[in-house]
Each structure stands twice: as structure tokens, then as C-alpha cells.
Amino acid sequence: MFSKALLTTIVCAFVASVQGQACTGPIYTVVTGDSCFTIGQQFGVTAAAIIAANPGVNAGCTNLIPGQGLCIPL
Template sequence: MKKLIITFCATASLLLIGANDTHAQSATHTVVSGDTFYKLGQQYGVPAAAIQRANNQSSSNIMVGEKLTIPATVSSADKDLLARLVLAEAEGEPYAGKVAVATVVLNRVDHSDFPNSVRGVVEEVSNGYYAFSPVLDGRINRAADSESIRAVNDAITFRGQGAGSLFFYNPVTATNHWNATRTETIRIGNHVFAK
């Protein structure tokens, strides 16, 4: 019976710890000298514009000592998954291309035609095809590097800005050319981004 109770408590603890990591909470931040909405966005992994909106701020001016509400953010588990996808999809690409790959996933999360979570978008299967080939071939299981992690944080900070790309592909290696029928938004490195 003692083993059963210990096992139950350990399992419950792990589930609670995992739950806290999966669903990020909003927070309060007291402004210190040098803080900007951009820096706070980087620090908390929240779009700078979302912090402004959450605090009814129309300008970029904030005062030392001011208390700001920091809206809920992407969980650390989702950031890790997204960074691993960025590494797998954009390894060897310019930094801007890594940010753009992460932005495509975030744009899909925000778009009504796609799942409404990072994990849902990354692991989506439609008509028997994986949305991202690294999920199928296992490359997504490699640990993310520091540049991919930084790219994810930048994409989150600038979330909602940009050209609204929902797709990307490499025209040289693509086997399905459906993406080429979409409206091109930008080319970065070997990738074409489209919506």
C-alpha cells in the first residue's frame, strides 16, 4: 500500500509539473530602467504588440515602476518543439529564414484553417500527408541549437507582423508543387514563403 501511495504521489507531481509547463500563465512585470516592449517581449516570449494591447498602451513609452500585465505566452514545451522544427526545416538557412519558418507555424496557429496550438500545427496530418516532413522522418527529434531557439523567440516577439506567410517550400527539393500555386510573400535563402 505504501508503494502505491508513493507511486500515486510521484505520478501526480509529474502531471502537475507538466501541466504548468504546457499551459503558460499571464504574469505581472514591474518596469525597470531600460525596459521596452520589445525587451519584455523577448524576456517573456510574448509579442511586444500583445503586451501593449493587454495594458491599453497606444505608444511605446513605459514608466519605471509601472506594473504591466504580461499576457499568456507560448509554453516552454511548445517553444522547444518549434525550435526543433526550425532546426530540422531550416538548418543551413540564413537566420531570417529560421525566424520565418517559426513565423509560419505561429501564423497557422492564429489562422482558422489550421489547428490552434503549436503542437497541433506541427503534428498535423491532412489527406495522409504530414504538414512538416521532419515529423515523418524523425529529424524533429534532434535537440534544437541556440540559433533555432533564438529564432523562435524572435518570431514570438514579432508575432502578427510581417506578410502573413502560411507556407514555405524549397523549389529545388519539393516533390509536391502545390505551394507554388500560392501567393509568394518572400524568398529567404533556399525557401519560398507564401500565403
């Protein structure tokens, strides 16, 4: 449990540091099996918008980690 909480804290700190600005939409926590497309469908935004709002996410959105926080641009 401690290591999962620590990992979540580290990932959230990383996301905040690479974004450089505050997220104006909700923060979504990635779960196993997620993709930028499926997350985008849940919020009515495109995968490209999610990638653009999260500089730590690669162009193919293949580096998502369960527990990672993603900014959802609304």
C-alpha cells in the first residue's frame, strides 16, 4: 500500500512539473487498459487534446501508467 501511494505521489508530481501550468479541467487517474481515445470518449474530448495537455504523454499515447494523473482539457 505504501509503495502504491508513493508511486502515485511521484507520478502526480512529475505530471505537474512537466505541464508547467495548472490544469483547468479535471485530473483523471489512469487505470489498466486505458488509452487516450477511451479516456477522451468519457469526457467528450479527443485523444489529441489529451496528449497536447499532457506533455509527458508520447504522441502514440503508449506510455500511460496506471495511477498516473492526466489533465483533461475542457
